[in-house]
Amino acid sequence: MKPVQDVHELLPHRYPVLLVDRVLDLVPGESVTAVKAISRNEQCYRKVGAHTTATHLAYPQSLLIESWGQTAGILATWRSPDEESAAPEADRVMLLGGLTGITFHRPVLPGDVLHHRARVFHALSDTVIFEGETLCDGELVMSVERMVMAFRPAGRLLPSAG
Amino acid sequence: MTTQPMVELDKEELRTTLADVIDVAPAEIGDSTDFLDDLGVDSLLLLELVVVLEKRYRVKFSEQEMRTARTFRDAYALLGGKLVVSG
Numbered sequence: 001m002k003p004v005q006d007v008h009e010l011l012p013h014r015y016p017v018l019l020v021d022r023v024l025d026l027v028p029g030e031s032v033t034a035v036k037a038i039s040r041n042e043q044c045y046r047k048v049g050a051h052t053t054a055t056h057l058a059y060p061q062s063l064l065i066e067s068w069g070q071t072a073g074i075l076a077t078w079r080s081p082d083e084e085s086a087a088p089e090a091d092r093v094m095l096l097g098g099l100t101g102i103t104f105h106r107p108v109l110p111g112d113v114l115h116h117r118a119r120v121f122h123a124l125s126d127t128v129i130f131e132g133e134t135l136c137d138g139e140l141v142m143s144v145e146r147m148v149m150a151f152r153p154a155g156r157l158l159p160s161a162g
Numbered sequence: 163m164t165t166q167p168m169v170e171l172d173k174e175e176l177r178t179t180l181a182d183v184i185d186v187a188p189a190e191i192g193d194s195t196d197f198l199d200d201l202g203v204d205s206l207l208l209l210e211l212v213v214v215l216e217k218r219y220r221v222k223f224s225e226q227e228m229r230t231a232r233t234f235r236d237a238y239a240l241l242g243g244k245l246v247v248s249g
Contacts (some may be wrong), residue, residue: 097206098206098207098210100183100210121213121217122213122216124209124228125225125226127206127209127211129210131204140223142170146213146214148207148209148210150206
């Protein structure tokens with residue numbers, strides 16, 4: 001199945017930290033594949049000048065993990081159109097709880113089109129554990145042994161109004 | 163008729179597996195060491211621990227069981243019980 005929704009509808013993240021471009025494939029409760037194209041116009045390169053080396057153009061690993069995590073987040077919160085609205089999700093905040101066994105296989109550079117693949121390792125009521133990897137042109141870029149994602153009530157985390 | 167576990171539960175192997183996930187030396191995990199109080203394991207890492215055990219030993223734990231296995235002795239007993247039942 002191919003969900004056609006814009007990632008804008010699937011994630012609460014917004015520019016400049018909406019780090020997923022398009023969902024290619026999603027099997028509810030099981031797996032997701034999404035694309036993120038790295039551009040020289042990314043916010044993280046705004047201070048990188050003309051006379052620079054490739055090492056300065058390597059996409060930050062923290063953002064790579066964030067991008068992969070957002071892909072996993074789409075899988076965690078995805079509801080089919082005939083299910084109840086995603087309204088309850090608005091009351092829950094998605095948090096990165098922990099990472100185990102992250103391996104970066106090669107640097108990511110502007111022009112790379114990343115394919116993030118995330119699979120549910122284990123799902124509990126308020127916590128989901130994922131595993132997966134990121135590929136570019138079929139080549140492994142990053143592998144994720146486990147990512148723990150926690151969902152907590154917004155009311156307990158956000159400052160109360162007024 | 164006695165019930166025999168399908169998989170022999172090796173105590174030291176379990177200790178090594180847990181130590182690897184918590185990121186401490188196996189020697190730091192005594193039988194009554196409390197993962198949360200003594201090793202600084204938080205609730206999320208505790209879940210990760212149990213999930214790794216599920217995968218490795220091919221058993222299933224309920225959410226309630228997952229949240230109560232706080233010491234090595236608890237984890238060993240819980241896992242031992244599961245292996246006997248599933249066998």
